[in-house]
Amino acid sequence: MARTIKNPKKAKRKNKGSKKGDGASTSSSVPTIQPRVWQPGVDELEEGEELQCDPSAYNSLHAFHIGWPCLSFDIVRDSLGSDRKDFPHTVYFVAGTQAEKASWNSIGVFKVSNISGKRRELVPKKSSEDDPDMDGESSDSDDSEDEEEGGSGAPVLQANSSFFRFLVIYNFRGLLLDLLYIVPFFSLEQLRKVAHHGCVNRIRAMGQNPHICASWADSGHVQVWDFSSHLNALAESETEGIQGSSVFNQAPLVNFRGHKDEGYAIDWSPVVVGRLATGDCKNCIHLWEPTSDSAWNVDPTPLIGHSASVEDLQWSPTEPHAFVSCSVDGTIAIWDIRIGKSPAASFKAHDADVNVISWNRQASCMLASGSDDGTFSIHDFRLLKDGNTVVAHFKYHKYPVTSIEWSPHEASTLAVSSSDNQLTIWDLSLEKDEEEEAEFKAQTKELVNAPQDLPPQLLFVHQGQKDLKELHWHAQIPGMIVSTAADGFNILMPSNIQSTLPSNGS
Numbered sequence: 001m002a003r004t005i006k007n008p009k010k011a012k013r014k015n016k017g018s019k020k021g022d023g024a025s026t027s028s029s030v031p032t033i034q035p036r037v038w039q040p041g042v043d044e045l046e047e048g049e050e051l052q053c054d055p056s057a058y059n060s061l062h063a064f065h066i067g068w069p070c071l072s073f074d075i076v077r078d079s080l081g082s083d084r085k086d087f088p089h090t091v092y093f094v095a096g097t098q099a100e101k102a103s104w105n106s107i108g109v110f111k112v113s114n115i116s117g118k119r120r121e122l123v124p125k126k127s128s129e130d131d132p133d134m135d136g137e138s139s140d141s142d143d144s145e146d147e148e149e150g151g152s153g154a155p156v157l158q159a160n161s162s163f164f165r166f167l168v169i170y171n172f173r174g175l176l177l178d179l180l181y182i183v184p185f186f187s188l189e190q191l192r193k194v195a196h197h198g199c200v201n202r203i204r205a206m207g208q209n210p211h212i213c214a215s216w217a218d219s220g221h222v223q224v225w226d227f228s229s230h231l232n233a234l235a236e237s238e239t240e241g242i243q244g245s246s247v248f249n250q251a252p253l254v255n256f257r258g259h260k261d262e263g264y265a266i267d268w269s270p271v272v273v274g275r276l277a278t279g280d281c282k283n284c285i286h287l288w289e290p291t292s293d294s295a296w297n298v299d300p301t302p303l304i305g306h307s308a309s310v311e312d313l314q315w316s317p318t319e320p321h322a323f324v325s326c327s328v329d330g331t332i333a334i335w336d337i338r339i340g341k342s343p344a345a346s347f348k349a350h351d352a353d354v355n356v357i358s359w360n361r362q363a364s365c366m367l368a369s370g371s372d373d374g375t376f377s378i379h380d381f382r383l384l385k386d387g388n389t390v391v392a393h394f395k396y397h398k399y400p401v402t403s404i405e406w407s408p409h410e411a412s413t414l415a416v417s418s419s420d421n422q423l424t425i426w427d428l429s430l431e432k433d434e435e436e437e438a439e440f441k442a443q444t445k446e447l448v449n450a451p452q453d454l455p456p457q458l459l460f461v462h463q464g465q466k467d468l469k470e471l472h473w474h475a476q477i478p479g480m481i482v483s484t485a486a487d488g489f490n491i492l493m494p495s496n497i498q499s500t501l502p503s504n505g506s
Helices: 138-143 228-236 381-386 434-444
Strands: 058-065 070-076 089-097 106-115 157-165 167-170 182-188 191-195 200-205 212-217 222-226 254-256 263-268 276-280 284-290 296-298 310-315 322-327 331-336 345-348 354-359 366-371 376-380 390-394 401-406 413-418 422-427 458-463 468-473 481-485 488-494
Touching (some): 058 106, 070 481, 106 228, 191 228, 200 263, 212 276, 254 296, 263 310, 276 310, 284 310, 322 354, 331 354, 354 401, 366 401, 376 381, 413 468, 422 481, 422 488, 458 488
Parallel strands (some): 058 182, 070 200, 401 468
Antiparallel strands (some): 070 089, 089 106, 167 458, 200 212, 212 222, 222 254, 263 276, 284 296, 310 322, 322 331, 354 366, 366 376, 401 413, 413 422, 422 458, 481 488
């Protein structure tokens, strides 16, 4: 199950301590070292070695926190336009905290603006020639390129002297490899907190009405909120704007106490406005039907189709009455809410707990599932009658899969996070091409010698966060992924992911 953030600690600001003469190294004192590929979970660091991150592997990379760690968050759809490709970017979020005491928790409604970046060349260049500042001062050199990158400075986050390390593996279809690039860790400024008693297990914003959000509490309550006033205030604020010190005491629209235990499974229907399903750790699923814009009728009789905790559920992207659920019992159930309280079909999906699932919105016959044993599978519903839906099965991760999500822009691409502190991106359309690899090696003059035993579908590996819990693609900004972990959030746009996305004309 691997869900709880153990011993949560609040992120603290530190005074800046970097001054001239404090012994900080400069580019002239750093010898040029030929990079080599390092495989997470396979290779070990020798004494005196440290991992480094190559910033050219990202079009954009930023980190921030909102105080207490967040087990779950969601990206809020905005009115700034779809298919946004030009920097700087602005993103709205909701997130629920995992505080040390129940009364210290809150739901954060916040905005990150002026997210800068630049389009990178897919073929890497020698760092000694084109990126000499690969030591800890390199983040400063990036800031000096803001006009070229599309941004007037750092994101609207208050910088401090805490730093965060990232490891990335990136090659020609992906994978490069990495070098120590110290990325500033930022404290968020534009944040509004709504009081929430107890930890937030999961939170989701409604796609059609994004100011309406539903949250699962560890107290066993499911609540629906209207955050329109907070989102409007953030939209109207200037960059200096709103401090996160005050906490708003706001009553939820609905506070449902009908579940017999806490839970994590929750999802809004993308087809029927306001339709919601919630599943708990006692194996019960309740259906919510809207009676108005601010009221719901929750069926008191649960749907039961699993023998253990319901870990996740997803509504169909095309059918109004269908959804799927997964469980600790290792099964996935397919539901049609028109035909009673039992699933229409159920099948064994993994040998261990099924932690997370994602229904492909570009190819609605495809479902991805992630397990407690670190594996993830791709299922094709068209094969259900044959008794085996699995069309691909991957054993790359060594620890539980904590989040999985298909790209909203490319049907063959998905992202996976795991308790092994890796966020991986996969393109299932890729196959090993020896001629293409030889051509790439010639272009790079053997600067990168990728391992031979990596799956050809592995497009990107991002590291640096501890205890990764959840990730989401941004539906309006192609190539952007946001992830949350025990030590904060990352916003990343891998440079090779952008090149795989279809153009406007395709």
